[in-house]
Amino acid sequence: MAQPIYRVDNRLVHGQIISTWLPHHRLQRFLVASDTVPANTLQMTMFKMCVPPPAEFDALPVHEAAAWLNDKRYGKARTMVLLESVQDAARLFAAGHPFPALNIGNVHHAPGRSPITPAVYLGPEELSLLSDLARRGMRIEVRSLPDEPPLDLAARLTR
């Protein structure tokens, strides 16, 4: 049974996900762990629409997502867990779901953040959260598309 892929992407489901990650890993299920998305009916409609069947889309608040993942409710489906921010990733981890690896796909610019790659900007807060996760043994890579060479962020942070 495949482990879910955990990804931080500020746009959640978008072109890179549907057109590259989905076929590359033959993904069957997407789970967004976010406290705002499940309550936003417009966003939910749009996400459900853009995920091509037979793949499924769901969104849960971070705490419920942790429980759902701990129960392995995804079963045999190859799953991608999408997180809007590094903060949400840290919260999922802290909520009792210590996942082993994290992909950072897109984190866009904000004041105080500096570029790691053209698509990923991280500030002091994100970097301290990530080095904390890295110290607990999480593998952290920065990569937008599956066929790019990944950048090993955990190694860089714990050095």
Place this chain on the structure above:
Amino acid sequence: MEPATVAIDLALIAACGGLVGLDRRGAFQAMISQPLVAVPLLGALLGQLEVGLALGATLQLLWMSSMLFGANTPPNETLASMVAGGMVLLYGKHIATPDIAVMTIGILLAVPLGPLGRAIDVRLERLNLALSQRALAAVAESRVEIIDRLPWIALGRVFSIHAALIALGSGVGLIVLAAVHPLLDGAVLVAVATAGMYLVPALGLAVAFSLIRRRRGIALGLLTFVAVAIMLDHGGAG
């Protein structure tokens, strides 16, 4: 080969290259910049439509996976294709009708311009950062009319870079083709032609096939391949 007419053709290539460079990303995205459209267009302008079509078809397949997704910058298929097209079409107009070996050498010479073009596109996006900052400054100074001009500055850069590189690449490529081709002996030319007839199309098909998300599409592709091959074989024999 008259230098004056070659110079006129290079100017034509520059203008056409700059325009398709704009279409690729900065303006319209009408797909005139796709190799299958751009190279035959250049071919028609240089009176070599047939060559442009044959070359464009192969280049289209080879660069089919170059797609713009979000903040990811793909190789610049337009630059690589237009330079391959430019040099082969110039060769055809001024030296001799290009055979498959010449076309293949042209494709091989221009392929590195795809990744090089990506590096240039990344630089251009970095330069555009100043435009975004200028837009924000314009708002702070209550001079929003400045924003009306900003896209044109970016487009000007894209046009000039594509025009210059495509004309330069085509000119240099023509010289290299003219110099290298006579030096190659028969066996090497046959080898290049064989690679151009089998390997290059196979690689292009492979690139295109790996884009298909549905297994049923790939299965259908195999079926039509066999069906059309049998049909053509019988048609050719009759």
Place this chain on the structure above:
Amino acid sequence: MTVAATASETPAEGTVGVGTLLRVLWRSFFFLSATNFERMQNVGFAYAMLPALRRLYRGRALDEAVERHLAFFNSHPYMAGALLGAAVRIEEDIAAGRRQPMEVEAFKRCMMGPFAAVGDSFFWASLRPFGAAWAVAGVLSGVIWAPLAFLLLYNLFHVAVRGYGLFAGHRSAEAIIQRIERIELVRLADRLHIATGLFLGATGALFADRAMRSPVGIGDGLEPFLLATLTVICVLCIKRKMAMPLLLYLFTGGCIALMAGLNALFPLID
């Protein structure tokens, strides 16, 4: 441009008329021009919104409205038409005091991802490969207008989605999502993937036929087998993440070295 023709119609103050919407549509074609890594298409979005914002606001209010649209934005250029239309509509409501400025920002932030997903997977990953595969097969079978037909077919969809999206977005604001949903672009994309395979298969057979009729044909009707085998090898290499330029140099270099080397040992070709 068709702006002048419709500009005679004067819409009520505080709303945006057809003429202004057409100017927004025209400017949406330059949406990607000033893309930058920090805020992506923010300048393009603000540039396209300007004609509408100028109708709705004056002075400081205009500056603030423009600034809203200079925030990070990243979506698909064609699908942005619908988002621009809806944003214009929400701005009308904000200008009239019916809604809060943060609503338009929230709408754009939520929708850019899913709209990009639909646009990227339909236009970039499905319609374009389909059209190109069809046109390549056309060119190889001697149809010289195939690239032109590809251009027309593709842009029919492209301009329709931009234009329909903009006007429908303006009419329905957030409800544009249900309208886009009804077009079922995602299901159509799936069908196009299957059809692309069909035309690529034909393209392969046509390439084999071209090789058969060339001076480097290998005879005995073996060309399709050779081409198919090479294609399968190339697919396997691509699945192993090898880049096209590398494979091209590796294989052609190998082929030339092998053939020239063999010929040096057993001279067959003069």
